[in-house]
Amino acid sequence: MILGCSLGSAEWIRTDARRTAIGLDLDLESLEWCLENNLGKIGADGYSRMLLFHGNVLQPKEARLVKQRFNDLVQGLDVNSGNGFSESHSCEQSSLANSKCISNSTMSEAALPGRDIICAFNYSCCCLHSRKDLVLYFRHAFNALSKRGGIFVMDVYGGTSSERKLRLQRKFPSFTYFWEQEEFDIISRQTRISLHFQAGKKQMLRHAFTYHWRLWSIPEIKDCLEEAGFKSIHVWIREMPNTQSSGNAKEYNANRDVKYEESQRFNQGDAWNAYVVGVANI
Ligand SMILES: C[S@@+](CC[C@H](N)C(=O)[O-])C[C@H]1O[C@@H](n2cnc3c(N)ncnc32)[C@H](O)[C@@H]1O
Structure with a gap:
């Protein structure tokens, strides 16, 4: 669960084929920009490992998966390339890809695995102005982390x-x-x-x-x-x-x-x- 997310998610995914990323942001325009502009960088396989949610970090369960306009986005990509379009399109591939098949689902419906790293970079936590909100956000982050050494970084x-x-x-x-x-x-x-x-x-x-x-x-x-x-x-x-x-x-x-x-x-x-x-x- 990254507060603001696009470049970080894309870079995380691009640098290791086993990685998945989940982004969460209030700003739908930024999320859509990410989907439209990072596909070339991460390929269809990378795209299948990234889920972006639109919502508030203070109510993460209600955040909605940004509609994946997959067909529009993959136009122009070589589907037979190493980017693996056909594989990534399969819902059996990974738990994250499975979640993606629930179009327009909320984060709680997507039943995501415990996360290894949650980051809030570029001073995103400064967008939260009250102590009560900061603690609430940290509590949601703590609950979403894997308890086997998952880390939160800001x-x-x-x-x-x-x-x-x-x-x-x-x-x-x-x-x-x-x-x-x-x-x-x-x-x-x-x-x-x-x-x-x-x-x-x-x-x-x-x-x-x-x-x-x-x-x-x-x-x-x-x-x-x-x-x-x-x-x-x-x-x-x-x-x-x-x-x-x-x-x-x-x-x-x-x-x-x-x-x-x-x-x-x-x-x-x-x-x-x-x-x-x-x-x-x-
Ligand atoms: C300074 S930007 C940083 C974006 C991103 N983390 C990065 O490294 O580029 C802060 C981001 O946090 C998002 N944001 C602020 N308050 C939020 C909230 N309560 N829930 C979700 N996203 C929020 C904003 O929409 C914005 O995209």
């Missing part, structure tokens, strides 16, 4: 630069990407982030994405995970490039070698990024 960012207005720019050969923090309210810890893109000198795509986030602290996340049932929680963290630096791609790439380390303590700095991992052993 990312979060912070640092002094994250709690004020900020405009960051990163130049790539063919485009420039802007991260804009338009506000940060210290009472609610809510922030508004907009992403803009510029291709060439003139073409500016402003507010390509805008998010209203609550910037959770790591101890808040750990408390909520514990309350939801996770007994073992780990934090992997690294310092990010200084936000005062020029932000060109060369500088950013040089910084890519800084590794995430599992840490118990980490001194506040200008910017950091972390992965918080909850293990579902009972």
